[in-house]
Amino acid sequence: MPLVTDAAPPGAQDKMPASDQNTSETVWTVRVASFLNADYAWEFMSYLKSNGYNPALIRLYDSKGRLWRVVQIGDYPEKSQAEISGQLFKKKSGLDYQIKSLPAALIEERRADSRKTPLPVNPVQAGGKAVTGSSKAGMLEQLHGISEEFFYEIDQQDVLRAVSQRQRNVILARIMIRRGYVEDGIKLYEKLVKIYSKDLDLREEYIGALIDNSDYEKASSLLRAWLNDNPQSPRAMRQDARLKLLIGDYTQQQATLGYLLRLRPGDTDSLSARAYGRQQGGDWLGAITSFSELIDKEPDNVEARKALSALLMQRRPRVAFTPSVYLQAEDTITTTLAGSFAMQLDHLTRGEVFYGNTRIYRPEGDGTEKVDKVVNQLAFLFKRDLTRTFIGVFGLGVYEGTASGASVAAGFDWHVHDEGVFSAMVDYNNPWLDEPSAANYDGRYSQLSLTYDGFYNDTWGLFLNGQVRQYVVDSDRLYGTKSLYNIILTRRLLADPDIFVSYSFYRSYFTYDDESYTPFEIVENEAIHTLSASFSKSICDTLFIEGVGGIRSDEFKTSMSYFGGPSFVLKFGPLQFNAGYEYSSDSGLAGGGETQLIRGGLSYVF
Structure with missing residues (x-):
């Protein structure tokens, strides 16, 4: 050779x-x-x-x-x-x-x-x-x-x-935008388009960059000029369809792509745009059809296969079994055996039935009373797509073992952008399980929760949560009110393996309704700073490993605490098994102490 x-x-x-x-x-x-x-x-x-x-x-x-x-x-x-x-x-x-x-x-x-x-x-x-x-x-x-x-x-x-x-300048423009220098990157694209005015690939990429960075007016102007010159340009029509989707005109977007496919039957770029557009537009059934058509044309299209698989895994009926054992100070053991079944009830509505059996056990000790309670919960949850970006949530449940009663939940998920969701949820009359002593007093709670969870440029993540929670004991006696908020800022460092670092601040306030009646103690003030890191790595198509660890500092405590642990996931087609362990040097409860969490899971998608 x-x-x-x-x-x-x-x-x-x-x-x-x-x-x-x-x-x-x-x-x-x-x-x-x-x-x-x-x-x-x-x-x-x-x-x-x-x-x-x-x-x-x-x-x-x-x-x-x-x-x-x-x-x-x-x-x-x-x-x-x-x-x-x-x-x-x-x-x-x-x-x-x-x-x-x-x-x-x-x-x-x-x-x-x-x-x-x-x-x-x-x-x-x-x-x-x-x-x-x-x-x-x-x-x-x-x-x-x-x-x-x-x-x-x-x-x-x-x-x-x-x-x-030309290529290095295109790469440089992409890098500028990726690093946050959007204006400089757009200016470089504009300069390149003037130099290479007949390069349709470059023109399409420039308009795509404008759309990606929400400069819809300029992108629309350029597309109108392009379509005036060539009304049947597939590149311009695809970008125009994408723009229509982002400004909320999903129907027109799909109509444009449908027209383009009639002009060019089997065009894989248009099929791809239609499939991803349907997925983004919330038409999961249409997206499955379009991805299937695309894969028929391009059997080696890995991204389309992944997207189709994710849609099927998300929308097909699923059964899951999730046991866990939580070990706390004073030999407290909380064992949970839970299972759920979820499926599409119709094109817009997904239903889930959940059953949980929780046993809380703590032996009697110095200054602590014995706890030995079993709580059974049965709940039904319904999610309905009200619009392309707005999902309504409603749930009903019953429980027995501490106090017996019925629970109600209602709220919504609003997709404010592609990777950002704002959620609001009201829960009424749930069993109080995170404080072991509350089980002896028929504890339950109601809460209002507001949450934003978003990711930007596949690099930065922001999580915001605020809650107001009221606790009730002895059937109808108000025990206290807890207010809290949590802020988490996350930065992705690597994509393979996925490595993230996070900083979070958690603040909570608890006030007793009647300070003369406090049969068990609740932490009244917390101000916790946390630095953490996590990673996940796909060893092969079957095995995924994950790990997390970090340190915490509470302004109301003298010493720092730490936590960490590994987990793994095994995937065999529709069958998935996972297991994990996490150790924490401080429970966060009034009594403090170490905690250990052992959890597992088994799920199957039909």
């Missing part, structure tokens, strides 16, 4: 010693970008990883001694495999690629695993002398008297270099 094929300048192989031509296995690599600026290169690596790629960064010198950071997305033994990978990359990302044939050992030698990886020796600065130094791959010793551009062809004839000025 020749050492270099299409990567070598004409006649270069004739200059290579015959003994060197078979020294290393040659592979076909998919090269997608080259940078002189290291920051841009690593930002692009991060961008690719966040989009599901596993890129590699290779450091190469050109004939002038300049160091290039070359980004590659795969190495393959056959050129046809590399071509397919490159074509899929271009279709998904809109970026160009180049296929190069290189020695595998040389690629490994020049791979950079991080910014701190030592730089390779510059052969140009070495004056064409033999390059020396240790090499695990043994490739540096082969560079005697030969410029490195022989291997890499980093020169003005390089195909990627010929198009990379």
Whole structure:
């Protein structure tokens, strides 16, 4: 096998010693970008990883001694495999690629695993002398008297270099927007569109960036001009349909895509837009149909298969069994055996039935009374899609074992943006289970809860929650009122494995209704700062591992506490099993003490 094929300048192989031509296995690599600026290169690596790629960064010198950071997305033994990978990359990302044939050992030698990886020796600065130094791959010793551009062809004839000025600017614009420099990124797109005015891919990407960043007026103006020039442009019509969905005109969006599919039956881009549009618009049944049609046309479309699988897992009937054991101070044990069954009742309504059996046990001790109670709960929960972004929630339940009674819940989920939900919920007459002593006094509670849970740019998360809760004991005696709020700010550091860091602040106030009647104590003030980290990693299609840990500091306590634990998930098609453990050095109850939580789960989607 020749050492270099299409990567070598004409006649270069004739200059290579015959003994060197078979020294290393040659592979076909998919090269997608080259940078002189290291920051841009690593930002692009991060961008690719966040989009599901596993890129590699290779450091190469050109004939002038300049160091290039070359980004590659795969190495393959056959050129046809590399071509397919490159074509899929271009279709998904809109970026160009180049296929190069290189020695595998040389690629490994020049791979950079991080910014701190030592730089390779510059052969140009070495004056064409033999390059020396240790090499695990043994490739540096082969560079005697030969410029490195022989291997890499980093020169003005390089195909990627010929198009990379435009491509690097497109990548830079994406990186700017991703890092929050939206205005600068949009300006760069605008400049590129003026330079490459006939590049429809670039025009579509520019309008898409405007839509992504809510500049709907400018995007609409550009789309009108585009459609005036070419009323049947599929690119313009797809972006116009997307814009209509985001401004709330779901019906018109689907009508536009339907018209486009009549003009171009089987067009996979339009099928994809229709499927994702239906999913985003809340038409889950239509989305399942469209994703199925898309997969029929593109059997290797992994993203469509994942989206269809997620929809089926979410909407198909599901049964789940979730046991747990909670160990607290003073030998308190709370054991829960719970099960649920959920299914679609009609196109808009999903129903769930829940049963829980909870046993709270604590032996009698110094200053503590014995608790031995079993609580049985049966509840029905209904969720109905009232609009594309607004879901109504209603629940009814009964329980017995402490006080016996009926529970009612009502509220809503409002999708204020794609990854942000505002929820409000009122619960009436639930059994009070998180304070063991309350079980001896027929404890129950009612509450109002307001919650916002959102994620931004797949990087930042914000969680806000406020609650007002009233506790009742001895059938109808008001025991006290608790008010609390919780703020959590989360930052994603890596996408594979998923690594998150979080800071949270939790503040609560409790006031007794009658301070002369306090048979058990409740923590009256909490102000807790928490720093935590979590990770999750897919080992294979079947096994997922997760972990969480952190430290807490309560302004009303003298010492800090900590918590942490692992968990895992096993998936076998529709069957899923999970188990986890978490330890905490402080329970958060008035008596304090360590806690341990052991939990499991088994679910099946029909």
